[in-house]
Amino acid sequence: MQKTMISFLALFLLVTSCTSVPHQSEVSKAVKKQVIILLGAPGSGKGTHGIPLSQKLSIPVLSTGDLLRDQLRNKTDLGEKARPFMEKGALVPDELIVDIVLNRISADDCSNGYILDGFPRTLPQAQLLVEKIKNDSQIKAIFFEVKDQTVIERITGRLSCPKCGRPYHKTFNPPKHKGHCDCGTELTQRADDKEEIIVKRLKEYHLSTEPVIKYFAEQNFLKTLDAEKKPDEVWTDLQQVL
Numbered sequence: 001m002q003k004t005m006i007s008f009l010a011l012f013l014l015v016t017s018c019t020s021v022p023h024q025s026e027v028s029k030a031v032k033k034q035v036i037i038l039l040g041a042p043g044s045g046k047g048t049h050g051i052p053l054s055q056k057l058s059i060p061v062l063s064t065g066d067l068l069r070d071q072l073r074n075k076t077d078l079g080e081k082a083r084p085f086m087e088k089g090a091l092v093p094d095e096l097i098v099d100i101v102l103n104r105i106s107a108d109d110c111s112n113g114y115i116l117d118g119f120p121r122t123l124p125q126a127q128l129l130v131e132k133i134k135n136d137s138q139i140k141a142i143f144f145e146v147k148d149q150t151v152i153e154r155i156t157g158r159l160s161c162p163k164c165g166r167p168y169h170k171t172f173n174p175p176k177h178k179g180h181c182d183c184g185t186e187l188t189q190r191a192d193d194k195e196e197i198i199v200k201r202l203k204e205y206h207l208s209t210e211p212v213i214k215y216f217a218e219q220n221f222l223k224t225l226d227a228e229k230k231p232d233e234v235w236t237d238l239q240q241v242l
């Protein structure tokens with residue numbers, strides 16, 4: 001009788017342990033970080049949507065342009081190395097940017113995931129990133145597709161306040177008083193937002209970043225949005241693809 005009881009108990013423990021332990025793939029799925037990569041030409045709207053998306057998902061948005069501009073402002077060695085490339089509208093070399101990004105995504109606030117805006121921009125950057133994060137991340141790349149002419153119109157009108165950082169657009173989001181922020185400070189245009197520089201940035205984008213888009217499509221990570229649409233329509237489409 002006692003023997004039967006022991007065998008019954010052993011069988012019960014075996015069955016319950018088999019049913020309560022999740023399958024290996026469920027474990028890895030549960031702990032994967034959500035990594036959203038925003039791709040598109042400068043002025044395609046990826047920056048505009050990155051911030052509300054970050055608030056909605058409670059994960060940080062990391063803009064490599066902003067990270068580099070911080071280095072420039074603080075006159076760090078890295079900033080001084082990046083400056084000549086940025087001022088003429090060229091990409092900074094991969095070895096300068098990759099370390100900044102890998103370092104940033106290992107910070108505590110990225111432990112549940114993060115949004116990348118402006119990275120990767122070259123095929124080696126993309127391959128390196130995917131290699132580093134693929135085991136612990138669920139990757140989604142969102143391509144904001146827009147015509148070059150639209151980009152030029154959007155970017156040449158961009159202004160921002162050097163004091164409070166508030167962005168404006170001469171046509172689409174003008175300040176109350178021409179040329180001045182609502183806080184009173186004179187608005188400035190980014191040095192690389194001038195038309196001749198934008199044309200160079202677009203050339204660079206087509207040459208370097210289009211292979212990245214192709215690569216993400218081949219990896220089945222890519223979703224494409226029509227970024228010619230109005231911002232609120234693009235936002236709705238973005239919710240759908242995510």
Ligand code: AMP
Nearest residue numbers: 042064065086090091092097118119121
């Ligand atoms: P953005 O604000 O994203 O338009 O970036 C401004 C500038 O920063 C670019 O024109 C590049 O010079 C540099 N930059 C930003 N992200 C990258 C990147 N992933 N690779 C190389 N250069 C970059």
